[in-house]
Amino acid sequence: MSEPLIELQDITFSYPGAATPVFQDFNFQLLPGKHIGLIGPNGCGKTTLLHLIMGLLKPQAGKIVIFGQEVSKEKDFVAVRQKVGLLFQNPDDQLFCPTVLEDVAFGPLNQGKAPAEAIRIARETMAKLELEGFEDRVTYKLSGGEKKLVSLATVLAMQPQLLLLDEPTTGLDTDTKHRLVHLLQDLDIGYMIVSHEDAFLHHTVGECCHVHGHCCQPA
Amino acid sequence: MSPIQEPFADGVSLAHRLDPRGKIVVAGLFAVSVAVAQTYATALAGLALALVCLALARLPLKKVGARLLVVNAFIFFLWFILPLTYPGDAVWQFGPFTVSRQGLLYTGLITLKSNTIVIALIALIATAPVNTLGQALQRLRLPDKLCHLLLFTYRYLHVLELEFQRLVQALKIRGFHPGTNLHTYRTYAYLAAMLLVHSCDRADSVYRAMLCRGFHGKFYSLRIFSWQPRDRVFGAVSLLALAALLYLEWRGAGPL
Numbered sequence A: 001m002s003e004p005l006i007e008l009q010d011i012t013f014s015y016p017g018a019a020t021p022v023f024q025d026f027n028f029q030l031l032p033g034k035h036i037g038l039i040g041p042n043g044c045g046k047t048t049l050l051h052l053i054m055g056l057l058k059p060q061a062g063k064i065v066i067f068g069q070e071v072s073k074e075k076d077f078v079a080v081r082q083k084v085g086l087l088f089q090n091p092d093d094q095l096f097c098p099t100v101l102e103d104v105a106f107g108p109l110n111q112g113k114a115p116a117e118a119i120r121i122a123r124e125t126m127a128k129l130e131l132e133g134f135e136d137r138v139t140y141k142l143s144g145g146e147k148k149l150v151s152l153a154t155v156l157a158m159q160p161q162l163l164l165l166d167e168p169t170t171g172l173d174t175d176t177k178h179r180l181v182h183l184l185q186d187l188d189i190g191y192m193i194v195s196h197e198d199a200f201l202h203h204t205v206g207e208c209c210h211v212h213g214h215c216c217q218p219a
Numbered sequence B: 001m002s003p004i005q006e007p008f009a010d011g012v013s014l015a016h017r018l019d020p021r022g023k024i025v026v027a028g029l030f031a032v033s034v035a036v037a038q039t040y041a042t043a044l045a046g047l048a049l050a051l052v053c054l055a056l057a058r059l060p061l062k063k064v065g066a067r068l069l070v071v072n073a074f075i076f077f078l079w080f081i082l083p084l085t086y087p088g089d090a091v092w093q094f095g096p097f098t099v100s101r102q103g104l105l106y107t108g109l110i111t112l113k114s115n116t117i118v119i120a121l122i123a124l125i126a127t128a129p130v131n132t133l134g135q136a137l138q139r140l141r142l143p144d145k146l147c148h149l150l151l152f153t154y155r156y157l158h159v160l161e162l163e164f165q166r167l168v169q170a171l172k173i174r175g176f177h178p179g180t181n182l183h184t185y186r187t188y189a190y191l192a193a194m195l196l197v198h199s200c201d202r203a204d205s206v207y208r209a210m211l212c213r214g215f216h217g218k219f220y221s222l223r224i225f226s227w228q229p230r231d232r233v234f235g236a237v238s239l240l241a242l243a244a245l246l247y248l249e250w251r252g253a254g255p256l
């Protein structure tokens, strides 16, 4: 059996000041080539799980292994973030450059691409999401759905090897959702999707897992 | 409430197209030269130069006027204090107060110099977006930390402002009317507290988003600054003009 892309072992995590931990001795695995959906009631810890994987939150106990490497320090996660893309649940958290083009090119620039190359990647990614003409729009003056799409573009522009999508469909219209389904089906990388939409998950992922405080079980 | 705007940053005039690095250097030197000027001749010549720049920038004069009004509101108070307290020949006396000629001249000079500097800054600095300025400063070898401070301050001002708008909207849709009662005061206190907390949270999220996209303490700019012939001309003319200012100042040096 091949090595899991992501492995969480006995993770315990609670938010500072919270009475009960979100996760206690939590175990989880994502195998290569798998596409899984994360489901569960509001507040069960789906977003928290993704943030733990990206190193945005640090567990109080347990071990995280990504691409076969144990990651614990900030420095380890810097490398992880080059390969794993996270779409935030709230697009306002994701966009921070003044214009759309700058925001989409921000990741590639950080990866060391030259400005011209970064712009080319940004434009290509935006074309895939039918965001042509948005280059000079101001990011905080977009509609909710537009923000979500631009956020997705910023993540895809980094050409990640693994995608974590936190409720990618909220605020998207039916056509755009279909486009997203096709886009995801055409990607040849692993991804995990948090969503409350069964139909969307049905088309995009092979199996769904229920997130609990201790484990993540196939639903 | 409208988001923080940069009303002068967009445009296609000559002043907008000049390389921001050159503009920053010239504006800096000009501001210092005018600020240290002791004579009306220098200040007036400076004003003329600043007005030329303003004309080159083709900015909406109404908005420029509004900006100047703000500056002069501060200077307005000087007119109450300086002429009365500056020692010199009395021109006007009433009761215990004496207005001195030197005081009047001095206050006039300050007013003139302040307006000159502000006009020059509007024409040269405000014609570039803050983000571009930050990047230009970085290219001018200013320490990275200072440039980031500028860029982040600007960025988080937006965050604060958007957060404030959101909270005000939340109040509005629930039919909040300010009045002079405890309910209003308490609501405002909540508003201030929530603004602080939300903005901190939001700033955290923004930082996280930056980390997720490989941010490691360095901003890369999409903008490629290019030093054009027009920048060379601008630089040369500005240096000549500055030299002329200094010559005027040197010739007319001495007390008022």
Ligand SMILES: Nc1ncnc2c1ncn2[C@@H]1O[C@H](COP(=O)(O)OP(=O)(O)OP(=O)(O)O)[C@@H](O)[C@H]1O
Residues within 6 Å of the ligand: A015, A016, A018, A022, A040, A041, A042, A043, A044, A045, A046, A047, A048, A049, A089
């Ligand atoms: N910043 C925080 N500080 C303290 N507690 C938090 C914080 N963020 C989330 N929580 C708590 O942690 C738990 C898990 O939150 P999380 O955001 O992971 O839920 P979720 O599964 O993503 O829910 P949803 O489907 O609503 O997005 C919730 O009980 C929530 O109240």
Ligand SMILES: [Mg+2]
Residues within 6 Å of the ligand: A046, A047, A048, A089, A166
């Ligand atoms: Mg969530």
